[in-house]
Amino acid sequence: MSQTTLFERAEECIKACKPAEKIKLSYETETAWQEKKLSLDKISAILKFEEPGRPDKPELVPPRELNRRKITTKEGHAALIHSICHIEFNAINLAWDAVYRFQDMPVEFYADWIKVAKEEAFHYELLSQHLNSLGYEYGDFSAHNGLWESALLTAFDPMVRMALVPRVLEARGLDVTPGIVNKLKGIGDQAAIDILAIVHRDEIGHVEIGTRWFRYLCEQRGLNSEKIFKELIDKYMKGTLRGPFDHDARKRAGFTEEELIYLESTNLN
Ligand SMILES: [Fe+2]
């Protein structure tokens, strides 16, 4: 790793295909940032990554083609851990993409998203190691590409990215974690429950970071963030949101009462 600008380093992290390589680069970049070794010199050509770096497997399929297996089977148990592992792998790319793509933000924005990238790399490590302990590895099951598609959809504007990626997709993780933990309790997988406690704690922080920068960008443009949030959901996510929403976790991540009432009104279930 020879580059000294943050944006070049972030690009390198996105492009790395092998998980071990992506994690190593992510940690090294975070350390270099902490040691103040990276400049914020802009790079002229910002690439649109149709495909971020990822291994040949998992095979990516439309969500409806994903096999649903019972968690009480060995395979179903591993498939559940694999699906969370896949989310974390994508989340590393998403965090670095926020750093890489939006080069006009205050320095604190980069500090926040570098921290997120490091934490996502750590989540991926914990989950992939746990998957290995079950006799499987990342890539053994198929997966969907929804998270990266949302990165492409929101690549044109950091305000839209902050609204729809951390505050919709990552926030969804907050809603579903308690149910997953219950399933894991049912099969006695305490190791996974312990990992998800770390993930859940960190993810509240990621959504809060998204909330904070979303509001910052709205304020900068003289826009009402609650109104814009609704408009963006209506425009890009209509008919796709599912509850139940975890109000307590979302409030801790900065959601307002009005935003939660709005989300409930869109709930399909
Ligand atoms: Fe994560």
Ligand SMILES: [Fe+2]
């Ligand atoms: Fe996250």
